[in-house]
Amino acid sequence: MSAEAAPRRAIWAMLILQVGIGAALIGMDLARPAPPSPADLFAPASVPQMRPYRPDLRPAPGTDGPQMRPMPARLEFGGEGARVTLTGQIAAGDAARFAALLEERGERPEVVALDSSGGVVSEALLIGRRIRALGAATEVGAGAVCLSACPYLLAGGGERRVAEGGLVGVHQHYFGENSLLPAFLAVEDVQRGQAEVMRYLDEMGVDPRLMMHGMETPAREIYMLDAARLAELRLSTEGG
Numbered sequence: 082m083s084a085e086a087a088p089r090r091a092i093w094a095m096l097i098l099q100v101g102i103g104a105a106l107i108g109m110d111l112a113r114p115a116p117p118s119p120a121d122l123f124a125p126a127s128v129p130q131m132r133p134y135r136p137d138l139r140p141a142p143g144t145d146g147p148q149m150r151p152m153p154a155r156l157e158f159g160g161e162g163a164r165v166t167l168t169g170q171i172a173a174g175d176a177a178r179f180a181a182l183l184e185e186r187g188e189r190p191e192v193v194a195l196d197s198s199g200g201v202v203s204e205a206l207l208i209g210r211r212i213r214a215l216g217a218a219t220e221v222g223a224g225a226v227c228l229s230a231c232p233y234l235l236a237g238g239g240e241r242r243v244a245e246g247g248l249v250g251v252h253q254h255y256f257g258e259n260s261l262l263p264a265f266l267a268v269e270d271v272q273r274g275q276a277e278v279m280r281y282l283d284e285m286g287v288d289p290r291l292m293m294h295g296m297e298t299p300a301r302e303i304y305m306l307d308a309a310r311l312a313e314l315r316l317s318t319e320g321g
Contacts, residue, residue: 171200176207199229209237221247250303251295
């Protein structure tokens with residue numbers, strides 16, 4: 082083998098690997114399984130912390146079974162006085178809408194209550210930083226959920242409370258706008274996104290090990306964090 086042949090083969094091997102990764106990413110997007118039924122959300126899981134993930138649905142008030150109601154497709158703002166509520170999926174532009182709401186209200190909220198199944202990570206980080214700048218507390222009340230990207234909103238609170246019966250969970254995220262990219266760009270985008278999230282968690286005083294549970298959990302499932310784990314990771318400040 083010539084001196085030039087080995088480097089050429091190594092380069093070709095790397096290119097083939099990158100193309101393979103890209104094909105896998107595309108395949109995952111094009112062959113997503115059907116979403117679980119509402120009843121599946123309450124079915125026993127093989128791992129106690131794991132549950133199917135349905136961002137478009139949430140439990141109906143006062144139920145512990147498959148009765149479900151729609152989760153709004155973008156954040157809806159409510160509350161009055163020193164309390165603001167954020168309900169729904171986190172969509173593009175929601176950070177700007179939240180900033181506009183605060184300016185319109187003209188009153189600094191003391192508590193931001195969350196009931197969200199997650200959504201766009203970059204928007205969640207912007208809203209979380211705005212909450213921290215306000216000095217407001219965050220809370221997930223009984224019967225509310227805070228899943229996927231929503232825990233980054235929760236992390237923004239100077240004080241962070243999760244009531245008994247409130248659900249907080251994490252899983253893998255999509256960081257890019259389009260998976261139909263060269264594989265090395267897709268992988269680079271994911272790594273950059275993960276670094277940004279870890280930096281954010283560190284700024285908020287939350288243990289970046291939270292990302293471990295997220296990265297280990299497929300996007301079609303959600304890893305539920307119990308009260309002890311929330312406290313250990315400093316995602317809840319109650320009693321700490």
